[in-house]
Amino acid sequence: MGLARRHHGVITIHSSQRFVLFPGRHHLLTRFQAEYLSRFEAGTIVWAVTSANHENTKRNPVPYHRREAAIERFSLLGGLRSLVVPIFDAAPTDAFAEVTLKTIAVATGLDLTPADTVVACSTPEVAALYQRLGFPIAPVEADPTLRTTPERPWDVLLRLAAGDETWRKLAHPATVDVYERYRLVDTVRTVVNDPLVGAEGGLTATRDYRTYVEAFADAAERKWAAVRRHVQPGRIVDIGCGAGAVLELADREPGLHESDLIGVEVARHLYSECVHKKAQGVFRNANVYFYQRNVLGGAIFADRSVETTLTFALTHEIWSYGRQRESLLRFARRIFDHTAPGGVWINSDVCGPDDRRREVILLLSTADGDNPAGARPDLAGLSSEQVKVYVESLSTRARLDQFAADFAFPFTFEAVGDGAVRIELGAAMDFLTRKDYVDNWLSETREQFCGLSFAEWSELLTEVGFELDPASAPIRNDWIIENRIAPVASLTDLDGRPLDWPVTHLLAVARRPRNG
Structure with missing residues (x-):
């Protein structure tokens, strides 16, 4: 040698x-x-x-x-x-x-x-x-x-x-x-120096991106149908575009064939999938571009240069992984700055109830799984498959205990009967809308769905300078209520009177004034 x-x-x-x-x-x-x-x-x-x-x-x-x-x-x-x-x-x-x-x-x-x-x-x-x-x-x-x-x-x-x-x-x-x-x-x-992005180019290291891509692709047509009529031709930007499923649908629209379709994604796995799709000829429009960027890290587009910005299931992540309203306000200002006068930001995401601080009685099933004495403190040391198996084994009531232990936004509740707890409505909905996400449990429990109500969202957008289109509205996803929540939970006021399930999502169509 x-x-x-x-x-x-x-x-x-x-x-x-x-x-x-x-x-x-x-x-x-x-x-x-x-x-x-x-x-x-x-x-x-x-x-x-x-x-x-x-x-x-x-x-x-x-x-x-x-x-x-x-x-x-x-x-x-x-x-x-x-x-x-x-x-x-x-x-x-x-x-x-x-x-x-x-x-x-x-x-x-x-x-x-x-x-x-x-x-x-x-x-x-x-x-x-x-x-x-x-x-x-x-x-x-x-x-x-x-x-x-x-x-x-x-x-x-x-x-x-x-x-x-x-x-x-x-x-x-x-x-x-x-x-x-x-x-x-x-x-x-x-x-x-980015406070949101992890070392490997994502918001969280525990997310199963395969499951995420499949779920987003399944919902893409529904999301596009809800926003298509508000989309303005020109420069169309999808921030947090995932694997590009919505841009694939935009690419098929005859009325948008001369538009630039631009996807921005921070997660390396998802960005790579977008680039792969483009290389494979999935998009017919020659003006399709993808960037791996975090919008909070700095301006990506020149001021007043974008006709339509789309965000789907993104803003709650900015809230959760950043500094809540401060980060969301900063993000909204970025969007406003790059939006052309008369242009639009279309945001579809989860939303908290208007009276999210109201105390309610939440009755949860104890018969649909195991009921251990308390939450496990060691899930972070298990594999994702072990976490999934364990959480799936719990009853809905026991799953609330585990959620409270793992949730990044602490809340309290009081047991008031067999399966019944006294809890704030926002915390109750955060749990109920997340309890079935067992594939990505440790990732999902880092995110808060009910940080802002629709009224608070409206206030934030107006503060930035946007005008809300009348199409903007809070939405209740009745499929989730009927198939995921109502079979194992019920809601009453403190006197035992039944309450309707609150809103779960929002659609915000925010326009920059033409003279703004």
Whole structure:
């Protein structure tokens, strides 16, 4: 086995070794890396760019093609001979090194071996995977012979995200150039500092997106039928477009064939599905575009440039994962700003009852499942399938106990009889409209459906500057009442008089005044 040897600070590659394999995400390149790699007296640098299919996430804010551009410029300026290979993300595996080597072989025809390759890697866990295969390691920033410990690229990127301009002194000029030309400084700061988006590019790490896509696709025709007459041709934007099901229906409308259809989705899984559909020719309109963005992170569209904005089942997530009304107001202002005068924002979502603080008596079935002594505190440590099986096993009354334990918006209730509780109406409806979402229980219990009533929604939209179309209204989904709620629950006032079930949803058609 050949070894890389150091002599007077110069790393010499054995005559049989011709390559330096440099695996990493490589979002930012540093001056230290340039100096370190220049110490190799011979060899081609093979850059294995991991998470190459990820972008716009906290862990991977820069798209692969920009990373590749910076590496190529870095190599040109440093006089290095480089090959850049994208490595798509995969589930954590001890075979990571083998997968990377096979990907490189397929992409370049190079079969890298310990006899001809040194691995440059400062992450001990990753280096160990290559050492296990017999590869010699050049430890880069982790080199114990260095007089001072250099900052790792990710730490420099975090300086940038924090607004610390000293990142420019540590980053290589190739990275600075690419970041400035493609306005990546703002992109990185927005994505890394985003309070709503998780590390992997979604609002929650516990959601089963397969179930979510199927449910949204099933409801797409109903949603489109409810809003179609309010849609104005021109630039039509669906924010939180999921897998693009509503835009597929818009694409079939003859009256919209000259419109731009634009989908915006923050969740990486769903955005990828949209891009896949477009590549497969699902859309006939040539002007269909998709962006992976979080609207709260900054303006996406120019002011007064969008005729129609659609949001379906989105605003309650902004409320839930943000700062409730503050985040929702900020979102509404973004929509107002990009809406053209006379344009429209159509919002369809869940809604709380007008008297959501009213105390009521909620009678729940105890005969439709198990009734343990109390809620389990450990569901977060179980697999999603284990959570599903357990919650499904509970009676409706016991499920309320579990919901109260897991719900991110604390509420109280008082047991007043066999299966009966005294509870605020809003909390009761939050539970009743969520109790059957067992596939995504831990995700759904992070979200509040009844944060705002229709009257409060109307006030917020008016505050922003919108005018509500008469078609705007609170709605009760009677199918949910008749099939999910009424069979296992009943509602009375505190004196025992039966109460009608309240509204569950809203349709808001908010127009920007033509002179606004």
